[in-house]
Amino acid sequence: MGEPLLEMRDIDKRFGATHALDKVNLDVAPGEVHMLLGENGAGKSTLMKILAGSLQADSGKIYWQGEEVRFKKPQDAFDIGIGMVYQELALIDEMSVMENVLLGNLPRYGRSAFVDWKRAEEKTRSALREVGLENIDPRRKLGVFNLGIRQLIEIAKTLSRNAKLLILDEPTSALTESETETLFGIIKGLKAKGVSFIFITHKLDEAFSMGDRATVFRDGKKIGDTLKMSETKEGELINKMVGRSITEFYPKERNASCDETILTVENFGDGKYFHDVSFDLRAGEVLGIAGLVGSGTTEIAEALYGLYRHTSGKITYLGESFVPSKPSESLQKGIGLLTKNRKSGLLLHLPIYSNITLSNTRDFVKWKIFRKKKDEMAKAKYYGDQLRIATPSYSLKSGVLSGGNQQKVIISKLLCAACKLFIMDDPTRGIDIGAKVEVYKLINELTRAKCGVILISSEMPELIGMSDRIIVARDGTIVANLDIKDCTQEIIMEKIAGGSKK
Amino acid sequence: MSAYSEEPKTRAFAAVLRQSSPVFIFAGIFTLMSLASPYFFAWNNFMNVLRQSAVIGILAMGQALVIMTAGIDLSVGSMMTLSGCLIATSSTYWGIHPLGAVLIGVAAATLVGVVNGFLVTKVRLYDFIATLGTKTAIDGISLLITDGLPVSKIPPVITYIGGKTVGPGVPIAATVFIAIAIVAIIILGHTTFGRNVLAIGGNSEAARVSGVNITKTKIMAMAFCGLCSGIGGIVIVGRLNSANALMGTNMELNSIAAVVIGGTSINGGQGTMFGTIIGVLTMGVLQNGLELLNISSFWQKFILGLVIIAVVTLDTYRRKRMESDRR
Numbered sequence: 001m002g003e004p005l006l007e008m009r010d011i012d013k014r015f016g017a018t019h020a021l022d023k024v025n026l027d028v029a030p031g032e033v034h035m036l037l038g039e040n041g042a043g044k045s046t047l048m049k050i051l052a053g054s055l056q057a058d059s060g061k062i063y064w065q066g067e068e069v070r071f072k073k074p075q076d077a078f079d080i081g082i083g084m085v086y087q088e089l090a091l092i093d094e095m096s097v098m099e100n101v102l103l104g105n106l107p108r109y110g111r112s113a114f115v116d117w118k119r120a121e122e123k124t125r126s127a128l129r130e131v132g133l134e135n136i137d138p139r140r141k142l143g144v145f146n147l148g149i150r151q152l153i154e155i156a157k158t159l160s161r162n163a164k165l166l167i168l169d170e171p172t173s174a175l176t177e178s179e180t181e182t183l184f185g186i187i188k189g190l191k192a193k194g195v196s197f198i199f200i201t202h203k204l205d206e207a208f209s210m211g212d213r214a215t216v217f218r219d220g221k222k223i224g225d226t227l228k229m230s231e232t233k234e235g236e237l238i239n240k241m242v243g244r245s246i247t248e249f250y251p252k253e254r255n256a257s258c259d260e261t262i263l264t265v266e267n268f269g270d271g272k273y274f275h276d277v278s279f280d281l282r283a284g285e286v287l288g289i290a291g292l293v294g295s296g297t298t299e300i301a302e303a304l305y306g307l308y309r310h311t312s313g314k315i316t317y318l319g320e321s322f323v324p325s326k327p328s329e330s331l332q333k334g335i336g337l338l339t340k341n342r343k344s345g346l347l348l349h350l351p352i353y354s355n356i357t358l359s360n361t362r363d364f365v366k367w368k369i370f371r372k373k374k375d376e377m378a379k380a381k382y383y384g385d386q387l388r389i390a391t392p393s394y395s396l397k398s399g400v401l402s403g404g405n406q407q408k409v410i411i412s413k414l415l416c417a418a419c420k421l422f423i424m425d426d427p428t429r430g431i432d433i434g435a436k437v438e439v440y441k442l443i444n445e446l447t448r449a450k451c452g453v454i455l456i457s458s459e460m461p462e463l464i465g466m467s468d469r470i471i472v473a474r475d476g477t478i479v480a481n482l483d484i485k486d487c488t489q490e491i492i493m494e495k496i497a498g499g500s501k502k
Numbered sequence: 503m504s505a506y507s508e509e510p511k512t513r514a515f516a517a518v519l520r521q522s523s524p525v526f527i528f529a530g531i532f533t534l535m536s537l538a539s540p541y542f543f544a545w546n547n548f549m550n551v552l553r554q555s556a557v558i559g560i561l562a563m564g565q566a567l568v569i570m571t572a573g574i575d576l577s578v579g580s581m582m583t584l585s586g587c588l589i590a591t592s593s594t595y596w597g598i599h600p601l602g603a604v605l606i607g608v609a610a611a612t613l614v615g616v617v618n619g620f621l622v623t624k625v626r627l628y629d630f631i632a633t634l635g636t637k638t639a640i641d642g643i644s645l646l647i648t649d650g651l652p653v654s655k656i657p658p659v660i661t662y663i664g665g666k667t668v669g670p671g672v673p674i675a676a677t678v679f680i681a682i683a684i685v686a687i688i689i690l691g692h693t694t695f696g697r698n699v700l701a702i703g704g705n706s707e708a709a710r711v712s713g714v715n716i717t718k719t720k721i722m723a724m725a726f727c728g729l730c731s732g733i734g735g736i737v738i739v740g741r742l743n744s745a746n747a748l749m750g751t752n753m754e755l756n757s758i759a760a761v762v763i764g765g766t767s768i769n770g771g772q773g774t775m776f777g778t779i780i781g782v783l784t785m786g787v788l789q790n791g792l793e794l795l796n797i798s799s800f801w802q803k804f805i806l807g808l809v810i811i812a813v814v815t816l817d818t819y820r821r822k823r824m825e826s827d828r829r
Contacts, residue, residue: 054710074710074711084711090708090712092709092771093704094704094772095701099697103701103709106694106697115693
């Protein structure tokens, strides 16, 4: 290999007491796709923000084509050819595609303050062409486009600044399969033109299909040497990422088989996103719901919890008729929802313990009005420790926790509210492998306590690995009810896509 | 790739209506007033509206730019007052040439705008608090300068700007407003600064990581707001033919109202100067029409309040519709 395009040497960064990056090294060759792997909180994103100039390292050096460079602001990194595509895309819905592509970089007439709109449009069109979006009108508002296209527009934005190295932070986490394929095709095309990529992902199959080399991070450190993907096995990679071998990825355990039905849903519908949905759930059972984005699964979950209105259907919960109307009532009855968006289930600015006791505050008041903080703290500790929330103190704001730990806080909250029925909408989305296993173990514990779990997931192996039964949603209704013994990915995919009905 | 949805033709009209609801509200009130009062629909009366709206319009141009950065400036009325009081006092009592006096007034107001921007970006105060602070402080300065008394005997050059007309009865005050409006339209639509204002208001983190200098842009927006207020000070002193420390009372709220009626989102990132002008004129026409109909100023206030609520309600509804369309 010739001279590296980029070298980062001994990069060190602390946030207060946390040692986010401990003398980390990284190098990227011209025209390579370099995968960055590791659990959440391992330091990958921090390192990349330093590389993109939006954070500053405490110490360490960055060399670009052999020369030392320093980035004080994002513009400095752009100027030498490093572009970052953030996970939460750095785009503005209300502005045109053109202004988004040229955000912070609009061409002017000479050195005047005036925008050269003609040149702007030309630049935008040529950047869009590079990512295969030549059919898009640069003057349209960004907000009308779907996520896959927005991601490509974000890439076009970095290309319009002649980026030689693109940093992609979990670019596929919100994309559909076909959008992902389009993205990968474009990455390969750009790679052939000599553009390098740093690609952060949690998905191992992506690492193998896209990566030339991979570097693994754990706890702010680089683990071992950078690996060549062609000479690496999956198990080796997982070992490096979590620091222990995951013998069983889906540790499903079911002890007591229980026949008591806790929930029956009949002909549930909202007149828009779903209709005629019927299923039941037994205590101690995990019912998986499979379905594509837009098949109505999220709406069904939200409607069951009373977060979203329904117009028809009959629900029996614990032997009584139940009409979901508002979340507070559902919670009181012991029905809890883990929303798809973690941030809408947590008050990030409040301490962890307040979040855990949030849905059950009436147990922690004296004379109906005074708060009993000590009791809250004790109870929060009780549940939090059960789930092994990794935090030095429960008084910390929940916003500082990693994604997996935030998910644990939400589950603790539902446990604290004495929930019997857990509706989980993509509970492992965007959390790392180690935390995923923790969530699976938690599901086991819930079933042991004879709680019922409805598990909605976009990841097929997870559904098959954790469910006792799987129902399949398509176009807003249930098209199949499968026992786990009969389930394979192929069968479910067939039902999801509707192949067998023809 | 054609995975985005084209808006169906049948809904194009509805889209226009939703996009430009301020214009329709203005047209509605305008028509209503034309029918209700025989004196309303007349050239001279239109010029009257312009004269009455000029000062608030000048302030609203600056306010709009600040609101588009997702900020707010509560000190516009006070900056205007400070400028006016400095102009009047320095030319009348301190023996400074009217032109110099105008420069002092406008420069002072602009400086206050820069201070606002500094407090918001460097000291990281909430703009609401920062501008409330500067507002209160410079209200005090205006009282100190004027000793709490009205200053009269304004130099003729300045009363000329405030009271005289050019051509077919067009008030000079209105031409000042129009000139500033044109400058504001150009700044917002055709300079990188203006586009950065909207970018910051739309998503400041996105703007930051894309290399937009947020500190500089916000300070410039607030400085522009101070500059507009300072110019507003010239016009109001000219019109009143006097200056006092209380002449800017409620102006900040009226300017915010005009911006909001003009369809600019109070959350920033969205809005146009044209819309703001429409907002100013809507308020002007409403006030003028009600005046002609002999409706008491107490009722005028009440009605204006209802209009603000109605407009924002409509706008919120419109936004929700647009979002659900996307979904």
